[in-house]
Amino acid sequence: MSQSTAAIHIISGRPALDESYYNPDEEELAFFKSQTGITDEKALKDHIVRIQTDAYQVYPYPCIRRFAFMKLKISRLPAYSKLLRLGNEREGAIFLDIGCCFGNDVRKAISSGYPMRNCIASDLEPDFWKLGHRLFNTTPETFPVPFIAGDAFNPEFLKPVPPFDSVPESPGPQLSRLTTLTPLLGHISAIHASSLFHLFDEVHQLQLARSLAGLLSPQPGSLIFGMHGGRSEKGFRTEQGAPGQTGTYMFCHSPESWEELWDGEVFEKGTVQVEAELQEIERRDIKAAPGTKFYELVWSVTRV
Template sequence: MVNPRFEVDPEDLSLLQTLTGLSSREELEEHIIAVQNKANRIHNYPCIGLFVFTKFNIKLSPNYHQVLSLINTHKDAIFLDVGCCVGNALRKVVTDGWPVENTIGIDLSKEFWDLGHEMFRSTPDSFPAGFVGGDIFDDVILAPSIGRSDDSNFIPNLEMVNLRNLKSLAPLRHRVSAIYVCNVFHLFHAEKQLDLARRLASLLTRQSGSVIFGSHGVAPAQLAVTNVGPNSFHSAESFVSMWATLFEANSVEISWKVKVRPRRKLSVLGEWDIIWWSVTCK
């Protein structure tokens, strides 16, 4: 029986079938529902209930093909997925050509990462991406930089590291070419979003084309920052302004576009739109 909430476009369906080895839509859906039930027991995020973990929405990023081109222009380019959950975005970029050994994810719970192997019927050997389990706000995982001067004076160790051996992101400071952050920023209040942005900026190599990009919920255009419980929805303008404070003038290009959602109340979060954004080194 088809679950009406399990909606997947033909391209994503084809990739799911390829990665799982389940060509039958019915068998695939049964498998996905079983994974969803286990994911909800780890943490019942709304995106789990909406089957976002089955989608490869990274391909919708306006700069996605530009990001993929970094594997040709950056030596040993590293791709980091922040809040990677089951690793669906990483599997998409690997399918599209990024060397799996140069990809790494971070999430609060290793259980999600392990569930990803179950979902995609892989193993750490057949999909040898790196993974760090922990809180990115934990200074042991990633200490924040002091500020712009701290970043400009830092000289990274350019010797390639084995991402599978990492227990923290600290060795990757100023070494990551692409950082993807989907449905993460709006989970925190504005002050913590700034802290997160600062930590991520410290990981980015300053080589031309290096990029932090992603998508999440934003307040409608007429509103400023809107707090809903532990969540905070910037307007697109205030979110972009936040990033501008973290880099030297004219050192990055900040791009964004907003997808306006139908004006209806969505559970406790109220009205919100979706922003696709990127911060790219010039």
């Protein structure tokens, strides 16, 4: 996630926190119990709510208010099996979780068998990563995945380059020594970017896509994948917000426009396989007319 000036505004200020959104399923409870070491469900809830409260003060993202960080979204994406296969079959396959927030997704991938030594995480706000250590009762020593704080729109942090058409001649950098993402250009096998693109307008979504594409290895099977807000037709999600104030609306791609963006605008047409579909979601935190439907765009972009 990012707080770039390109990001959408949170409408109507900062809504109050509401514990009724805490509703993990059995798989999510099991994951958080195993990762935190807290097996008592009341104690676990109290612990998570404390972290949520502190994180909401850092930046009041709706996904924090809704406990979306508990939803194990990465493991429920269709491309998750591709990620794990890369980790097992490609030597030194680097995995970047960008917009990582607390780091719950990279932790889930590691718990599923992705080699920790090949993982790296990044977010604009370093306090979220620190809160992740508190959430999971770890330290940088007990969970040594490198974290790099920075703005993906800053060329000094991530230099925009065209997608690589051949493997870089230089070897991949040592992850623990990185201070920016630029040395990783052309070296990353998999990038996870969820709840990230929908924070930006159309122009900046394209800019971010191009920057991430420059990080991706040209080897067949390398992929970028994730999920974020979407619509059946490309455009602003006007079902919420103040009438006439389009600057507060979320810009959403459709599956068709998202495929066109990656296959033709970002990458040369025919060099990637794009899969994108809409999944209907419940958003009771958004005030909208009865019967209004909201969707997530679930997607992957794979080098061929």
